Amino acid sequence: MGRYTEVYSLDKNIYKKACPILIVGGRLLKDNHNNQILGQVKLKNIVAEQIKAIFINIATYDVLHNQIDASIEYQYLDLQLQRDDACGEQTAIYFTDQRIREIDVKIQKVVFADGKIWEDDSGETTKLHDCTPLNEDLQDELVQQYQRECQSAYGSNSDSCALREYEDYWICTCGAMNWKEEKSCHKCGKSKDWIKFHLDETLLRDNLEEYNTEMEKRRVEQERIQAEQKVEKEKLTKKRNKIIAITSVAAAFIFVVFVVYQSVQFQEYNKLSKGIDKYVNTFSKKVGYDCEDEEWSDIISDPYSFEDRNLIKDKYNLLNQKGAVYALTDDDGSEYSNIYTVTWIPDDMLSDDKISEIKKIVMKKYGDTEKKSDYSLEDYTSLNRDNADLYSWDIEVDKNTKCVLNLVIHRESGEVQLQIVNYDYIETIKDENESGSDYDSDYDSDYDSDSYSY
Numbered sequence: 001m002g003r004y005t006e007v008y009s010l011d012k013n014i015y016k017k018a019c020p021i022l023i024v025g026g027r028l029l030k031d032n033h034n035n036q037i038l039g040q041v042k043l044k045n046i047v048a049e050q051i052k053a054i055f056i057n058i059a060t061y062d063v064l065h066n067q068i069d070a071s072i073e074y075q076y077l078d079l080q081l082q083r084d085d086a087c088g089e090q091t092a093i094y095f096t097d098q099r100i101r102e103i104d105v106k107i108q109k110v111v112f113a114d115g116k117i118w119e120d121d122s123g124e125t126t127k128l129h130d131c132t133p134l135n136e137d138l139q140d141e142l143v144q145q146y147q148r149e150c151q152s153a154y155g156s157n158s159d160s161c162a163l164r165e166y167e168d169y170w171i172c173t174c175g176a177m178n179w180k181e182e183k184s185c186h187k188c189g190k191s192k193d194w195i196k197f198h199l200d201e202t203l204l205r206d207n208l209e210e211y212n213t214e215m216e217k218r219r220v221e222q223e224r225i226q227a228e229q230k231v232e233k234e235k236l237t238k239k240r241n242k243i244i245a246i247t248s249v250a251a252a253f254i255f256v257v258f259v260v261y262q263s264v265q266f267q268e269y270n271k272l273s274k275g276i277d278k279y280v281n282t283f284s285k286k287v288g289y290d291c292e293d294e295e296w297s298d299i300i301s302d303p304y305s306f307e308d309r310n311l312i313k314d315k316y317n318l319l320n321q322k323g324a325v326y327a328l329t330d331d332d333g334s335e336y337s338n339i340y341t342v343t344w345i346p347d348d349m350l351s352d353d354k355i356s357e358i359k360k361i362v363m364k365k366y367g368d369t370e371k372k373s374d375y376s377l378e379d380y381t382s383l384n385r386d387n388a389d390l391y392s393w394d395i396e397v398d399k400n401t402k403c404v405l406n407l408v409i410h411r412e413s414g415e416v417q418l419q420i421v422n423y424d425y426i427e428t429i430k431d432e433n434e435s436g437s438d439y440d441s442d443y444d445s446d447y448d449s450d451s452y453s454y
């Protein structure tokens, strides 16, 4: 048990016609320490004027409603009570008689800030009417519609009381009490006429219907937007997946193409490389030697046609192209034994790409070289060609033999030939030095960065 026990409570909202004060409530408490009785009364200013003092009269009774002594007067002083302000709730009024179990409170005098005084006219007190819930008059959906209209017009949507008019006051839908002569609610500002008009059930129903239609429209619109966004999102996802798929396929395709390309290039390279090896091997050991006729017979197309000391083989496939192999002999006019040069001349002009490819292969096989410009082709061949490019490589065939492989490119006439020239090993070195031919090891060609590093 706490220190205080409530032993009596007053009725709520005790109102007296024309009285500026409403007795909101009151109670008697017993102090459990000393059994003293004390009272608390809550008072509210319900008029527009400010109040500075309230005099009340308290009649006291015992538990059997027998009045005890004369009534007690209590003064609330130094107040600044505006309309709807309350006082007294925390003020304890001590009674000397511990038998008191019931009180009756009357407002005796009210002093306004301007000095005017209201005095009790001994009229009857009644209970101020409470707020009647608005949904006693209207369906909930119509109450909500009314609240939306209040929100729209007055910025507040919490009105939940029915409009009620009594003899000298009316209760606003916001719950405030207003005097009969007040046309608008002193608290929320709504005029009584506006409230009456907007509480009309037919109007509320029409407005509610309009509202629901609008809401349905918005809902449909919202759904449409969401559906659109969903479709858009799906499109984006599909597009992204497609890009990923395409990118993957493209990457895989490029990889395959690269591998196939590398493989084709490798095969092509090998083929060309082997062709050059075969050409060198076929002729190098016969050229420059005192060979017997028989040693040439297997590669000379027609011994009789060789009598003109020129054509060895009319069909010889080199560098994937058909061509003919020609021979040069020395001055004494003898036949096979003095062939010192063979030359392959392709039937069709070699493309620049093919020449570049051949150069790469031969450079790789026999080392770097540079174009020799200052020379007479007649040193190497009887086929007189001016303005031709000559690339030369020394090739060691065996311990005693060295060949010179020449690539002669004669672009002006559209002809390109590949010839092989053979000298005695020692003499070759001597002759090369005397003729001023040299190698430039610093020669920088695309060869260095080629991809044939197998």
Ligand SMILES: [Zn+2]
Residues within 6 Å of the ligand: 172, 173, 174, 175, 176, 185, 186, 187, 188, 189, 190
């Ligand atoms: Zn109001």
